[in-house]
Every structure is written in structure tokens, then in C-alpha cells.
Amino acid sequence: MGERGLISRILCPKFGGYLTFGTMEPGKVSAPGQPTIKDLVDLYNFRHIRPDTKVFGIIGKPVGHSKSPILYNQCFKSDGFNGVYVPFLVDDVQNFFATYSSPDFAGFSCTIPHKEAALQCSDEVDPVAKSIGAVNCIIKRPNDGKLMGYNTDYTGAITAIENSLTGTNFTEVKGSSPLAGKLFVVIGAGGAGKALAYGAKEKGARVVIANRTYERARELGDIVGGDAISLHDLESFCPEDNMILANTTSIGMHPKVDETPVPKHVLKHYSLVFDAVYTPKMTRLLKEAEQEGAIIVNGLEMFIGQAYEQYERFTGLPAPKEQFRKILGEQ
Structure with a gap:
């Protein structure tokens, strides 16, 4: 329920769910945290989520303000990349990574206040991130599940x-x-x-x-x-x-x-x-x-710049830079 339970509503088709509940209008919900049908379909590409869809997301507290889901999900769809990007409201980073250890969860953006803790949770850290002392991007290595920490900020x-x-x-x-x-x-x-x-x-x-x-x-x-x-x-x-x-x-x-x-x-x-x-x-x-x-x-310039590298690490594809700016310019 609530903001913490949003991911279960979005990801249910990946994990065998037959249907999920959405609301027709913002604020008119039958249970806390229900997304609108429009957000499920247009923002999270709900109809394209399958059991083999890779899950990415932003971990932070708060996360509701983040434009990352809008940016990444639109670009995933445009590039034909089988992934979905969701917000994770996280209190304890170490417990989070222990819980979401499945290879289904392939990569994460880290925001306030977890960037320093994310470094401590990484199995291997890029030399620049180590010098900085903070991580804002974590990739789960497919062959062994180790967490690889980077800093694109x-x-x-x-x-x-x-x-x-x-x-x-x-x-x-x-x-x-x-x-x-x-x-x-x-x-x-x-x-x-x-x-x-x-x-x-x-x-x-x-x-x-x-x-x-x-x-x-x-x-x-x-x-x-x-x-x-x-x-x-x-x-x-x-x-x-x-x-x-x-x-x-x-x-x-x-x-x-x-x-x-x-x-x-x-x-x-x-x-x-x-x-x-x-x-x-x-x-x-x-x-x-x-x-x-x-x-x-403004911070949007930093956000766009750091997102280029993260997108490429998530997908293995070139970041669609013009589309990034177009999407965020519409917000």
C-alpha cells in the first residue's frame, strides 16, 4: 500500500499477476498508492512488461519528485529495450539490496540520502566513485550478481x-x-x-x-x-x-x-x-x-548529464540525448 507498494502494482505482470488496480483520476483511489491507468499505460508501459523484462529504478527518500521514471521509460520504449524503471522509496540501503537480490533487478540510480551508503553496499567500485566517496549508479553484474558502483554526478x-x-x-x-x-x-x-x-x-x-x-x-x-x-x-x-x-x-x-x-x-x-x-x-x-x-x-542540467551515462550502462545502447532534452523540456 502507499508509495512503498507502488512497485507491486506496476510489476505484477512480470511476476505472474493477471491484473492490477488503477484509478481513472488522480486522488480518487480505493486504496492508498493506486496509480492512474494513464500512468500505468503511458508512464510505466504496463502492457509491455513481461516475465523477462529487466527492472531498473531509483532508490532514495524521497523519490516521488524524481523525473527519472518519465525519462527512462519513454526512452526504453523508443529504443525497443525490454526494461521498466520504477521508484523505490528506501529507508535502509543495505536491507534493500539484500531483499532485491534477484537478477530481475538489474540496475539502480541512487539519490539523496543514499549515495554514500550505496558505495558501502557495492561489491566493486569504479576508481572515480571511490575517490569521490559516493555512488549514484549501481549495475548488477549478470554473470555473478555482484553490485558495481559508479558515479556519474x-x-x-x-x-x-x-x-x-x-x-x-x-x-x-x-x-x-x-x-x-x-x-x-x-x-x-x-x-x-x-x-x-x-x-x-x-x-x-x-x-x-x-x-x-x-x-x-x-x-x-x-x-x-x-x-x-x-x-x-x-x-x-x-x-x-x-x-x-x-x-x-x-x-x-x-x-x-x-x-x-x-x-x-x-x-x-x-x-x-x-x-x-x-x-x-x-x-x-x-x-x-x-x-x-x-x-x-539549474539542477536539470546536472540530471540530464549524469543520466546519459547511466542510460548507456543500463541498456548498452547510446543515450538518445536529443530525446532526453525533449522529454524533460515538456515537464
Whole structure:
């Protein structure tokens, strides 16, 4: 029942179910968690699910906001790939993987707050993900069922930021990243924060970690060779202008859209502000940053970038990049 039971309604034809229950209209349900018939047919491709269909999904808490099921299921259908992508509301990652150990469950996207725990649960970890200390993609190896951990966050986010800086008035040395030498402030020391900090450092930026708990900021700062401050102290942190700010926390995510990690007046010191939140696309942080004259990059760009690699790992097919953007542009 409820959000946790949604997968049983979607996957019943894979596991021998004759029928499932759906509702004609959103909100008019006979039991908690019933999907609409439209979502079953159009979003989850219910009529195409068979016993040999591979199951993929996003594990997190919350997961209801995620656009991943819309993106992957539409592209699976277009590519003729026999898979379905579902949301898994997960409290304990270790228990989850122990329960869903069947080879029917072939791969997972990992989101807040499970990216660090997902690394600990992986049997083998890609060297980059190991360096970052977080995993956002897990593939179950077909021949032995081992969990293979990867991180695609850092490439998606850093590429989006670099692309936004390209063509601005920043001076670039030929062949170097536009982030080289910049002061790059990362808000958050969780999985996404680790990915952004790692990526920025790899591009030659000077990294500062700001976190509600200073100890966690200091820990991450030590790992990437950067500095650390508390989130509270970020309000008075302005050693120079033209800094880069990247929020990797869930502050400002729906439904708490009035929240922001820093006061507006702080943003005048930043030339670019990135927000990993993509529901809504235009967070309060981004609105206020734009008003202060900063280049803004929303979390949808990071989401699209990291999804390219995940799609290819899930399916073995080239990511349909134009279709990705078309689908998400309609949301």
C-alpha cells in the first residue's frame, strides 16, 4: 500500500499477476498508492512488461519528485529495450539490496540520502566513485550478481557549469577548464557535494566546503585538499568576487520552495550559481542569484548529464540525448 507498494502494482505482470488496480483520476483511489491507468499505460508501459523484462529504478527518500521514471521509460520504449524503471522509496540501503537480490533487478540510480551508503553496499567500485566517496549508479553484474558502483554526478554537474561559463568574460588558458583557479564554494558534504568538490578540484578550482555541520565540511575539505566553513559562516564569506557557488543540498526543493541556503545579499560575490535541485527548475536561490547578476545553472542540467551515462550502462545502447532534452523540456 502507499508509495512503498507502488512497485507491486506496476510489476505484477512480470511476476505472474493477471491484473492490477488503477484509478481513472488522480486522488480518487480505493486504496492508498493506486496509480492512474494513464500512468500505468503511458508512464510505466504496463502492457509491455513481461516475465523477462529487466527492472531498473531509483532508490532514495524521497523519490516521488524524481523525473527519472518519465525519462527512462519513454526512452526504453523508443529504443525497443525490454526494461521498466520504477521508484523505490528506501529507508535502509543495505536491507534493500539484500531483499532485491534477484537478477530481475538489474540496475539502480541512487539519490539523496543514499549515495554514500550505496558505495558501502557495492561489491566493486569504479576508481572515480571511490575517490569521490559516493555512488549514484549501481549495475548488477549478470554473470555473478555482484553490485558495481559508479558515479556519474560529477561529470553531469561540472560539464553543465563549464558550458555555462564558456563564452563569458572569464579569461581561459587554451586547453584548460574555465574553472581553473576559481574559488568554488560547495554547499553540502553529502554524496552530491563530494562529487562536485571532486570534479571542481580535478578542473583546477580552489574548493571550499560549506556545511551545516562544520566537522563534515572539514572532513570533505581534507579529502579534496580544500577549505571548510560552516553554512552559517557562509553569510559573511566573501574573500573575493567572481566566485562559483554550488548548492548540493535539498534546500529549496518542492514542497519547501521558499527556503534558500544563503541570503540574497551574499550572491553578489558570485559570477555563477548552480543548484542541484530541479523541482522546481527555478529555485529561490537561482531567482535571487539571477537578480544579483550571476549566471545560473539549474539542477536539470546536472540530471540530464549524469543520466546519459547511466542510460548507456543500463541498456548498452547510446543515450538518445536529443530525446532526453525533449522529454524533460515538456515537464
